Structures are given as structure tokens and as C-alpha cells.
Amino acid sequence: MQASRKLIFIMPLVALCSGALLALMIKLNSQLALYSSPLWASWIAHGIGAVTVLLMLFLLWSWRRLKGVKFTSYVASPLLPLPWWAYLGGIPGAITVVLAAITVNSELALAGTLALMLMGQLIFSCIFDCYGYFGVVKRRIQLREIIAMMMILLGAMLVIFAR
Structure with a gap:
């Protein structure tokens, strides 16, 4: 333990x-x-x-x-x-x-690239979680996870467009 x-x-x-x-x-x-x-x-x-x-x-x-x-x-x-x-x-x-x-x-540079890569990882991992692809345990996506992804997306947009 x-x-x-x-x-x-x-x-x-x-x-x-x-x-x-x-x-x-x-x-x-x-x-x-x-x-x-x-x-x-x-x-x-x-x-x-x-x-x-x-x-x-x-x-x-x-x-x-x-x-x-x-x-x-x-x-x-x-x-x-x-x-x-x-x-x-x-x-x-x-x-x-x-x-x-x-x-x-x-024009994305390193920070913009990584921000969008993170967003892609989150979206696809949620899809894998929902449907149990590749042996992942199925689970429902929570509202808090959707809110967190929206905040990360907004942060990514700030990183990319607020230069």
C-alpha cells in the first residue's frame, strides 16, 4: 500500500x-x-x-x-x-x-503547436474512453472534463492568436 x-x-x-x-x-x-x-x-x-x-x-x-x-x-x-x-x-x-x-x-511556433497537440490528445483520448477503443476501459465523459477541454482550447487560442 x-x-x-x-x-x-x-x-x-x-x-x-x-x-x-x-x-x-x-x-x-x-x-x-x-x-x-x-x-x-x-x-x-x-x-x-x-x-x-x-x-x-x-x-x-x-x-x-x-x-x-x-x-x-x-x-x-x-x-x-x-x-x-x-x-x-x-x-x-x-x-x-x-x-x-x-x-x-x-506561424504556430512551438507553443502553438504543443497547445494544439494537447487538444488533439484530449479529444481523441475522450473518444477512446467513451467507446473503449484499443482495450481502454469504457467510461462516460464528465461535464468537468468537457469544461476543462474548453478552457484548454481557449488557452491554446490565446497562445496562438494573442501575440
Whole structure:
């Protein structure tokens, strides 16, 4: 029980760091796209990302082996039986990198791009929640969530149009 209480405080911090890294990634990829092309920037980003993840997996595997810790399924056998669509995450990821590299170098800039990306994430996650797509637990959208999305949309519009 104590570990789950710690996670309640740690997970929002992890998500915040993830958002900061997303902004950094988009900015760096858009800079690369300025000197090459959005497609080349995506290719480079995903290649370097794959090498980085492989290095992280190797380091985790080595550390666990050195410590004598029993391997968990994500380290010992990464290709567990999954639904076919679970392997397709790289497709929207690659398209996101390309589109973000294009829009960051437009009048939207980084803040406008991220604001609209956040809005897209919220809308589609609510649709997934309502209909239970991709194995998500079905749940009804609350009025407070709709109000929050409207406020975020207004904030995005302020970021984009109030320059």
C-alpha cells in the first residue's frame, strides 16, 4: 500500500517530465527539419531513439543480471502475444514528428503547436474512453472534463492568436 501512495505523487512528476521532453524533442526535430526536411528529421529522430532504447535495455539487463534480480517479462521476452494493433504505435509517432517539425517552423511556433497537440490528445483520448477503443476501459465523459477541454482550447487560442 505504501508503494502505491508514492506512485500517486511520482507519476504526475513523470508525466510532467515527459511533456518537457516532448517539447524539447519537437524543437530539436524542427531545427533538424529546417536544415534538411521533416521526413529526414523523423528518420534521424527515430533511428537515434531506437539506438537509445536499445542501450537503455542493455544497461537495465546488465544491471539486473549483476544484482541477481529476477527478470520481468518486459526485459526477458519483449515480444509477448499482443493484439495486432499494439505494434502500430510507431506509425503515429513518426507522423507526429514530421507534422510537428512542419508546424513548429510555421506561424504556430512551438507553443502553438504543443497547445494544439494537447487538444488533439484530449479529444481523441475522450473518444477512446467513451467507446473503449484499443482495450481502454469504457467510461462516460464528465461535464468537468468537457469544461476543462474548453478552457484548454481557449488557452491554446490565446497562445496562438494573442501575440
